[in-house]
Amino acid sequence: MRGPGHPALEATTTPFKEISLSRMKDLLLKGLPPEQRAKGALVLLAIVGVLILAKPFNLIPDFLDELPQHTYQSSINKEIQEIKRTELVPIGAALEWTFYYLRDDLHVSVVTRFFSTSLKALVDVVHNILSGGRKGFGLDAPPWSALLVIALTLGYALKGWRLSLLGGGTVCYFAIFGLWTYAMTTLAYLAVAVPISIIIGLFLGIWCYKKKSVEVSILPILSVAQTMPHFAYLIAVVVFFGIGHQTGVIATIIFAVPPMVRLTLLGLQTISPEIVEAGKMAGCTSRQLLFRVQLPSARNEIMIGINQVIMQCLAMVVIAAFIGADGLGFRLLHKLIALKLGECVEIGFAIVLLALVLDGLSKAWAEKKRDYRANLPFYRRYKYSILLVVLVAIAYILASYFPILNKIPRDLDITYAKSWDGFIDWTVVNWQTRDFRYIMLVHILTPLRDALLFMPFIAIMVLVAGVGLLLGGYYSALLTLGFLLFIALAGWWDRAMITLYMVLFSTFICIVVGIPLGLWSAMREKRARTALFWCDTFQTFPSFIYIIPAIMLFRVNDFTAIMAVVAYAMVPAVRYTVEGLKNIPPELHEAVTMAGCNKRQRLLQLQLPVALPHIMLGVNQTVMFAFSMVIIAAFVGTIDLGQSIFKALSETALGKGVTLGLCVSFMALTVDHLVVRWARERRRLLGLD
Amino acid sequence: MNTTSLQPVIRCQTLYKIFGITSDQLQKDSQGLIDPSYRDRQGVVTAVDNVSLDVSDGELLVVMGLSGSGKSTLVRCLSRLIEPTSGSIEIEGNDLLAMSEKELIELRRNKMGMVFQNFALLPHKTVLENIAFPLQMRGMKRAEFVERAMKMIALVGLDEKENSFPRELSGGQQQRVGIARSLAVEPDIWFLDEPFSALDPLIRKEMQDEFLRLQSMLKKTIVFITHDFDEALKLADRIAIMYHGNIEQIGRPEDIVLNPATEYVAKFTSDVPREKVLTAGSVMDERKEQEALASKSVRIDDLVETIAEYVLGQSIPVPVVDAQDQIVGVLHQARMLEILFHERAGPSGS
Amino acid sequence: MSRKFTKTLGAMVAGTMLAFGASTGQAGTTTAALGDVDDPIIIPVHNWSSQIAMSHAVGQLLEKIGYTVEYTTTDSQAVYEALRVGDVTLELEVWEGSFATAFNAALDKGGILDAGTHDAVTREEWWLPDFTIAKCPGLPDWEALNACAEMFARPDSGGKGVYVDGPVEWLHDLDRIEALGMNFIQIHAGGAAALWAELESAAANDEAVVVFNWSPNFTDALYGGAFVEFPAFHDRCKTDASWGINPNMTSDCGSPAGGYLKKAAWDGMPRKWPAAYKALTRINFTTNMVGTMAMFVDVDEMEHADAAARWIEENEEVWSAWLYASQ
Structure with a gap:
């Protein structure tokens, strides 16, 4: 029984400190209570839906649809030559000036x-x-x-x-x-x-x-x-x-x-x-x-x-x-x-x-432990x-x-x-991928990308901020809104959306493949250890090596980039699934055994729900890995932020490079913030902390 | 309150610990009392509320209270692990709260020892290293601290375990290490913060006996924190009962059982098996002239439990004698019945 | 990552030779003109073989005449910023196509010197490997290419031929396909490695492919091939829509056949190491020279420094002209 002001006690109750949770912000940190979330989500989807549907009818003003931005080219269809070659706020130039001011004047x-x-x-x-x-x-x-x-x-x-x-x-x-x-x-x-x-x-x-x-x-x-x-x-x-x-x-x-x-x-x-x-x-x-x-x-x-x-x-x-x-x-x-x-x-x-x-x-x-008593000769x-x-x-x-x-x-x-x-x-x-590529590119990837590009930016902002509001209250909403606004104002929105689409699709594949793989591995102790060993190995294996064979298999296109990302970002999805399942308290297993569960019931009723918060952290890591690899995958030939970053590198364009980097970072942090928030709350509800 | 004529080892007066507020935000009157209105402020929690107590040399004071009563905060104020908001603490006449960081460290290195509820052993150190730790902090030479620590290990009965790590020991063994560590510097003042709460009942009893054995040898001045009233009764010279940061009552175990000062204290005492607490001396009557007495006497400090059967079997009063075999009172069969069966419901009027 | 490094790599591997067509002169450098021989001249090396080996060769030559030399690995784009502030002393291969932007930007900011142009020239253009040329009669003519466009189609190209271009940041001619009315689309590889992977994959599957490429490059030796023959480049092609076969658009022609290969130096170099700077201005690589060096490294698998030593041994008349010319 220590007083509530005991600093160490507070620390033990919130082990995963986040960006900056000062006391005042704590008040803003409560999202909708879980029981009202479904309702909130419906309202949110309705608003976003209206915004999207309004676009074909020209009801969305231009400045809410698309802000001025830098030009880009498509590699799948023909080039989209935009005339708008600017950004609303010259963030890059300001950063560049600041850096040189720091270096040369200060x-x-x-x-x-x-x-x-x-x-x-x-x-x-x-x-x-x-x-x-x-x-x-x-x-x-x-x-x-x-x-x-x-x-x-x-x-x-x-x-x-x-x-x-x-x-x-x-x-x-x-x-x-x-x-x-x-x-x-x-x-x-x-x-x-x-x-x-x-x-x-x-x-x-x-x-x-x-x-x-x-x-x-x-x-x-x-x-x-x-x-x-x-x-x-x-x-x-x-x-x-x-x-x-x-x-x-x-x-x-x-x-x-x-x-x-x-x-x-x-x-x-x-x-x-x-x-x-x-x-x-x-x-x-x-x-x-x-x-x-x-x-x-x-x-x-x-x-x-x-x-x-x-x-x-x-x-x-x-x-x-x-x-x-x-x-x-x-x-x-x-x-x-x-x-x-x-x-x-x-x-x-x-x-x-x-x-x-x-x-x-x-x-x-x-x-290593020392033996104090041992009075050994030199x-x-x-x-x-x-x-x-x-x-x-x-x-x-x-x-x-x-x-x-x-x-x-x-x-x-x-x-x-x-x-x-x-x-x-x-x-x-021997691996002919022509037909497979056709289906993926023409029927899945391109429509997905075009859909994201079609959405007015205001719709995406509302969607993300709304999710923030549901999960984490005003603080989350404002934070994620700020992140996205930076990207929009810096003039990199469309490229950011292309990056996002590749990350989302890669993550989707990692989940569909990685989590079942993790479930399968975790069924036997020995298999689990083998899986974790390979996770370590793949994580240190230089990711560049994946790219070239991927091109040789799938040629230059978005799908190849996505495959390279998947090869790299799969690791945490598998690892966290294995760990999440291994960490389920044994008495819970005993309890469901006594309840007469079969394997499928055990999986669905016990393992998945209890391990889900941990698995979600793995998914979060997968997203983070995907964001880092998707930039490297610009070596394949993409038209996302990665390509612009390399362009900035080759131009020694300091401000532009850092701005683009921040765009990627802010997208990643948006996802990270929302997922971590959700997972932490789940863990608390499940009493796993 | 039971004060000795000697200067107390620990004296604390009008002690407050209020979280969420700094001392200069408080209004104090000339006696050092704080206006209770601060309690209503939001975010303010009063953990220790106007506590005054003395502990004399060699005395074992048990502070008893349920969780949230402020007892752990109190003991941390006495060791200045927590800075009190207001009030004074004197250790052997020296003002604890005025001490500099350096003096405080010296005091802890030489005069104080503390045992913690969850043992608080350093996980990276062996049993021997843990016990020697305070000695190392003092800068003692290796050969010397190894020797001293080995003595402590023997004292708490952990021979052969000196190179084990805490994780390799049972709870009881870990707390023995905690006790040995707190005694390694040969402190005069010994704080124990719920030392046995984390142990299972059998081990707890064993450790209590062990503790009494040590205390009978060492005669330390002790502040012992517990939430277990039975434990308090078993160990204490005096008991302080805390509730909402206040000391509700302080006194010898039998005084508290026989004369609970408040409703709250009475709730605890009502379930206490009095025969296990009361001594012959605390329940005897005065001897009347020419009264016929049973042939066999009982001693003044015998527990009722141990003599009840004998007294009940006698039709005439049983004499109670002191250490010098002088008869100081008598026990009647009727009084014994009353104590055992009738008085459990409420405070007694004796 | 820069195309430049890939390009240079190609160059070295291809083994085109360098022409040291330097001005021959007489030995005449004296120690007095050497300048600071204790402070090392820092030569940047990048990630393609000819540049590394030639840098070592030049370094060893400078050591011969008494300088201290250090090599440092750097990015081939970032090196111009480093040159400006004197972190490195000189750069031996400034490719027009890849580095002109960074080089010119550095020239504008100051601190860097243009130390002259090598004889070696480069060409960048659509390129067909031999295994593709064999599939369609009339190649490498561009009209024949257009007639065979379907051969180059991919699942996602809607029946049009696919031209694998280099990364966007290298490229200039984005509207040539439209100007020439070709039944093609262009996609951009992310780097040189991606281009070679495309080539390799096409070769393994015996598929037709047309990629961006340049000369000199190792792909010549590996696959054999030819640049697509577009209408010849002309200055007016870029500026005058009426010029050329499409009266309404510019860009209706091929790329220029020769790009420069320059040397650059920190502007403190002439003062601090006068003789070394003089030598640098006289250094002149030919396509053959670059090719020879690349052969040593990539075919004979020699270490760069050993390749440099061997080249020095075999080409004394070339480098003595650099070092000892006195004009």
């Missing part, structure tokens, strides 16, 4: 340049240690066998033989398939980007925890950073930080920090208040309290955060190559453009292996360190006698790329 560049120079020096040093060269300390590259024994020993010392073999195997993979120098470069980036992201994330997370005002102002920025397409801020990074290795690292950090902040904050907020009190009663100073009580107690969340950082950094390996990050990603891009798909797959698996090893090592390290206490030193020394000595242990010759020419190439060619020839 001299923000002095700070950013300093940061980027320091980073460059850091990357150079780490890179030098890993793979030699003239930069950094000018050291010689260590023999590859030394890295092999380090990976083996580290894996064994932290966890056991399996991790040891995984680590060693990965090192061998790099060496055998001729990826050594690239992998070392990537490793050097990670060695800099991961710790910096973790430190920044921890710092911001702690700061948010201590100061509500910081939390309120930082979390929305993080949401945008997380949903903004990478390509949209690459230009900004180049403008402020220059180009070179360090720029890739910076872009990676921007992308990897937000989940770390969120999870740190979540971890700190969900610590039981008693633990903090116990720490205070133990006489902790506030520093001791933070480092010895609060952070360690939040370590589950923090470990998930670190894990996320590693995964995000690896996801950025390829994307950062666009602004000059060297390494595996750069190599992959190079091979992709030369259409050497087999080699791309080879490099892709190298990235996945690296992710698995780093993930495994970081988790194992965090779980050589036993430090047995692994000693073993490591001895083995590395042996590696160095052997390497000086046997050059093969020092440097793997590049012309080993071992590769399995050819079999992949053969497989892909075989698939292209």
Whole structure:
């Protein structure tokens, strides 16, 4: 029985803090009560219907139908050459001016340049240690066998033989398939980007925890950073930080920090208040309290955060190559453009292996326990360190006698790329997709897209804001309305609708395929584990690789882009379904068993309804993934926001790129806001929190 | 109220904790009393409402109340985990509320220990590390804190468990760790916040006995929070009953049972099996001259429960003797019947 | 992603040669004219083979005469902003089609120098692979192409032929189909990789395909092929509707046959590294040169730096003219 003002208590009741829920807004946060929602939805649909029907009769004034916007071209039918080439509010120009003002007049560049120079020096040093060269300390590259024994020993010392073999195997993979120098470069980036992201994330997370005002102002920025397409801020990074290795690292950090902040904050907020009190009663100073009580107690969340950082950094390996990050990603891009798909797959698996090893090592390290009582002699206490030193020394000595242990010759020419190439060619020839494409494009996709484009923008705004009103009250309605209004005023409405249509359809396919797949996987424990493993793998596999085979199968059109998006965005739909089902309390299962349910009844009456909120969060993630992949899918050839973003990138149009990025981000945040709100309420109603 | 002549270890006066309002928004009179009108304000919750109490050296004060009564807030004010809104707290004569952060840390490192309802063990530390934690905070040397912590482990009977993690222990074992941790710094003042509420009944009884055993050895000054009246009766030297942030009554267990001060207190006492609370001394009558007495006497601190059968079997009064074997009163068969069967419904007039 | 990088990639792979048709001169550079030899000259490398290998070759040459050189990987569009502020020192391949916009924008803003034009020229046009040319008599003539339009139809094109164009941002001629009255529609691939995927897929299925392409490019070696022969380009075609076969529209002609390949430099370079800048202005790639380099890398699978070293070894007369000419 603590007073209602007890801050930690409040935190435990709302673990998933959202963008900015200050007290005042809380009053606006209640949507229609569930029992009235059906009625509300009907009214809403009626209004939207009237708005749509009014259009053919010319009852909708132009300014409610379509605001002035930038031109676009269709790739399915013939080009639509619009004369309206402008936007209502010059948001892009304003942003551009602001950025250059910041850089040139306020001299923000002095700070950013300093940061980027320091980073460059850091990357150079780490890179030098890993793979030699003239930069950094000018050291010689260590023999590859030394890295092999380090990976083996580290894996064994932290966890056991399996991790040891995984680590060693990965090192061998790099060496055998001729990826050594690239992998070392990537490793050097990670060695800099991961710790910096973790430190920044921890710092911001702690700061948010201590100061509500910081939390309120930082979390929305993080949401945008997380949903903004990478390509949209690459230009900004180049403008402020220059180009070179360090720029890739910076872009990676921007992308990897937000989940770390969120999870740190979540971890700190969900610590039981008693633990903090116990720490205070133990006489902790506030520093001791933070480092010895609060952070360690939040370590589950923090470990998930670190894990996320590693995964995000690896996801950025390829994307950062666009602004000059060297390494595996750069190599992959190079091979992709030369259409050497087999080699791309080879490099892709190298990235996945690296992710698995780093993930495994970081988790194992965090779980390591110390034995206080053990009063061991020196050589036993430090047995692994000693073993490591001895083995590395042996590696160095052997390497000086046997050059093969020092440097793997590049012309080993071992590769399995050819079999992949053969497989892909075989698939292209044997899977005839012509009729399928015809049906999809002519009868489904094009009408869907045209319908969205036909709708007056006011109808869509009313629809979205109305849903917001139903689910989350005025706050949600105003927030989503603001997001959409930005897109309309910035002059990108039609392109945004095309992006939206691809995302919606991709999500639909992911749901139709992914959720049943998840249900099937979750039926057996072993199957579920296999499914989760493949989810991890697919998530780290560079998404670019999907695109080219998709084009070869389906040729250049929207459907191909959608297929590439589906391949990438399916993962969370499956993963969350599996997790949602696994997390159903066993006593509920026992209860329905005793009620005499058969399998179908169990699924429909118990599993689906109870797991639904979690599955919906998965669907939400799928939408987020789809938004990020649909931009990358502009490589196929689409006419959505993605295409404009690449155009902005090639024009170094800073303001335009950021504006387009914000458009994508705001659409994603609209969906995110509504789904999360609904799922949280459901969970509360079901008593699952 | 039962005060000793010695200076109390804990003295708190006109203590308030009001959530949703700051102290300078309040009107106080010369006695430090706050105008009750603040209660009507929206968003204001009064958790501790004008509480004054003393705890003397070696005394075990149990604060009893249902959830929402303000008892946990009170104990957190006494340890200054929560900043009181108004009032004063003195620890061994020193003003707790005037202490700087540094002094407060020193006080907690040396004088106070606290046990929590849900154990509040650090999940990433082993049993030994948890217990040694306050010692480490003091900057104690490794060898020293390991030794001290091992002693504590033995004290609470957790030998061989020192390298286990809290998640590997049962609830009762976890709370033993919590107790050992709170005692590791050898505090003079011991706060226990519903330490046994999260345990199942058998373990709870075992832990209560264990607690009494420890207290008989250690003689700490204790503030013990519980919502369980039986537990309060079993452990307390004195009981404070809280309701809506107020202390409704404070006194020895038998005083409260025999003389509930308010309706609210009476509700609790009505169901109490008095034979388990009342002692011979609290129910005896004065000895009349030349009265014939039973041959066997009972002691003044014997519980009614243990002597009832004997007294009821005697047709003449049974003598009650004190520690020096002096007869200080007598127990009649009729009085015993009255206590056991007639007086349960209401406050007694004795 | 820029078409440019794909383009250049193509170039290198194709292995057209570079003509170092430089002005031959006499050795005459002295150390005094070198400038700051301790601060490294930073050469950006992009993601296509010829550019990387040629950059290494030039870098190794500059080292030969005493400079310190560093390479940094950059985006081929963003590099112009970097050149302006001196983050990188020079750029060896400025393709007209892909980079003219960014290059000109940088020139306008200042800080960047046009360091001259290579002899190598480029062509961008509708392109047919050999396996398609064989299917329809009269190809690569555009009227023959139009007559065979049905061969190029797709399920969703409504019976019209489909021309796979490059990304919108590369392209200029959006109304040629209409101007020439062709029974075609155009769709836009999102990048060069998408174009090659279209080609590869068509090749595997033995289907007819017409795509946007340029020369020099590796696709010549892979599939063989020819540009579609449209009415020849003329200045008036773009501006004067009455010119050409369609009296009412402009754009009734093909694209110009040759685009430039330029070099660019940071405007601090002539002052800081005078001899290096001089050499840069004399550097001159020919189509053959680019092709040779691309062969080393993409056919012989050499590392870029090794390919550069080999090229230097075999072409001393070419590069000595760059380095030691004294005009």
